[in-house]
Amino acid sequence: MKYKLLENPDIEETYDLIDSGIRKKAVINIFAYCKVLYEGRALSQLDWGERFIMLKPDGSFLVHQERKIDPVNWQPPKSRHRALIKENNLILESHRRTPKEKLEVEIEKVHFASFALAEDYQELELAGYEKDMGDMIIKHPNMIEQGFTPTAREYNTEHGFIDILGKDIEGNIVVVELKCRKAGINAVKQIRRYLKDFEENDNDYLKEVKSKKKKIRGLLVAPDINEDAKELLEEEGIEFKAVDPPKELRSDKKVTLDIF
Amino acid sequence: MKYKLLENPDIEETYDLIDSGIRKKAVINIFAYCKVLYEGRALSQLDWGERFIMLKPDGSFLVHQERKIDPVNWQPPKSRHRALIKENNLILESHRRTPKEKLEVEIEKVHFASFALAEDYQELELAGYEKDMGDMIIKHPNMIEQGFTPTAREYNTEHGFIDILGKDIEGNIVVVELKCRKAGINAVKQIRRYLKDFEENDNDYLKEVKSKKKKIRGLLVAPDINEDAKELLEEEGIEFKAVDPPKELRSDKKVTLDIF
DNA sequence: GAATAAATCTCGGCG
DNA sequence: CGCCGAGGTTTATTC
Structure with a gap:
């Protein structure tokens, strides 16, 4: 109920x-x-x-x-x-x-x-932060892992946007979620939800996965992860990669609505 | 509705x-x-x-x-x-x-x-504040006006407690509401509510008022009062007396539940 | 756990 | 309107 x-x-x-x-x-x-x-x-x-x-x-x-x-x-x-x-x-x-x-x-x-019972996987995103991290990773995809290739950004699912969608060196689909601060349990829940959405919805990526017998990987990218999140991560078979956000992150920037 | x-x-x-x-x-x-x-x-x-x-x-x-x-x-x-x-x-x-x-x-x-539409006439009462002011007035009732005599404290009505109930020099009942900070419109509404409760409910005080043709006065006691409150006050025929709270008000004291 | 710093702090008071 | 100070501050981060 x-x-x-x-x-x-x-x-x-x-x-x-x-x-x-x-x-x-x-x-x-x-x-x-x-x-x-x-x-x-x-x-x-x-x-x-x-x-x-x-x-x-x-x-x-x-x-x-x-x-x-x-x-x-x-x-x-x-x-x-x-x-x-x-x-x-x-x-x-x-x-x-x-x-x-x-x-x-x-x-x-x-x-x-x-x-x-509220279904809510979203955390508040203050302008500029995740965006900066995304820019950095699009520019240097090897930061995530050798051979990673981004294919889409802000990929729309039923429950929100996948930060970065890409392929690994073996051709598996990778669903990447970015956090610019220590990741909590919500970040993991969010990836889990995206993976579920992704698998339940027909799309070209999914057809490719099925035809070529490839996997869909979930990957959380953040500077650190807390204990709760780590537990759920392992339970769900989701991966974690420690990446520090770009250094200019904390600088005051003029932000306007057009960044959305 | x-x-x-x-x-x-x-x-x-x-x-x-x-x-x-x-x-x-x-x-x-x-x-x-x-x-x-x-x-x-x-x-x-x-x-x-x-x-x-x-x-x-x-x-x-x-x-x-x-x-x-x-x-x-x-x-x-x-x-x-x-x-x-x-x-x-x-x-x-x-x-x-x-x-x-x-x-x-x-x-x-x-x-x-x-x-x-929430009916709510009460403000939060932090321990020690109004209490100190009440102690002072019980001790020195003339601070309020010459000849004032307290008869009850924390007198219970349907909508809360009247801080001090007393008689003036002519024998009229006085309903006193204390505020240790500048009184707002809510303080006046509160007195108005108490006066109404008091007049609608049978009690010994009320019988006395009726038999001896005495009045029931509402009196707000606070260090100051704001403009809105002043307006309603005059409209309702409620009185105001400026009294500063005791100076030790801000001092840390051990407070326990029994003060309520 | 304690200590520290930031917050769309909030809220009230005073000029 | 502004600034200033307190708060059961809250919240996150670091040690």
Whole structure:
């Protein structure tokens, strides 16, 4: 189930929704009449009122009022949430170890609530960065590996653009994803998604692969990779090549929209 | 209508919901497959993916992914939003003048969308602040006015706690609201709400007022007050008394939960 | 883990 | 409008 939406649910229905939402690692959204208590790096209280509550699968917890960009109360990623029913009210608790802090939301009435599994493989790309790295690799394809030949740039798939598409020395297709900073797990998920899209969609490359018995390789190119990403990488048979971004990367440049 | 909730709406239904939500000054929440472009203090693009979008009536605009407490893209308060339909996709635009910046969200598919008018009269109360001011006034009630006598602290009403309840020299009831910083319009709304709650609910104070033909006065106590607040204050017949918070306010103190 | 630096920092206050 | 300072800053990087 991709999402679930409840209008005017009672406390128990909401409890079940939150509980299953947390287990599914979904994003939970609630509009409710509530009261908030925070104890940790500071101590604060927010009396009864109607707010928007968001629980994210990374352990973030947000309570938004109808003003401001920042939440009025929150808990950072990696916090642990749980729900419980006390005296016919719903209590949402979020804890963190270091520093020790606790957020407690008491809910009296829920207007609507939902959980949703968001498919999102994209990271925000600030202008200029990946672009510079791509330029460098198009210019010097041997940086990636001996005999690599780029065939397309920003190749469109259903879920976004493959940074560089190319062939290796044996004629296998290579799907290259560039990151100018240490690659995280999302970069690997992104390549995995592209490989899937690529294999599911008919295209000239795919015909060639099938007819000539060639492989499709996934290759992540970044200055470094973190532990989580490395694990998934090996699990998925995706490769990694350490490449530092060009040095002028950090220089201030005038960027305009036309680079897209 | 307090809120409206649409499941799996088409682009035009969503457009109508957003349009009326903005006019009603409601908070709008959307879960959708979208793409984001930002141009302003920086330049960024976020390719297609499923995200949570929130538009607030103060002009804030948030795009949340399923990680982090900060939005991946946003626009600050006082931005101007509008929706339009282009080639069967829904476009949400948000502009700001100084600095000039623009956020553009292109939406292809909406899973669910809502607007909601949140009743919320409370501001976050950080421990120690109002408390210190209250202590000072309980100790020296003449600071507020000659002959003022506190009768209750944190007096409970339906919509929160009245900071100090007391009597003036003529025996009229005084509802006192404390702010340790410059009071805004919300402080006045809060007193107005308390006065209403107080008058609607039976209690001993109210009986006394009725039997002895006394008045109920609203009094805002803060170091200063802004123009908006002053206007509403006079309109509502609520009074204001300038009082600076105690100087030790900023000192680090050990605070515990029992102060609430 | 702690320490450090950047951020479309945000938010409030004051001139 | 601007600058300045604080924040439960958050976030990523380095050690």
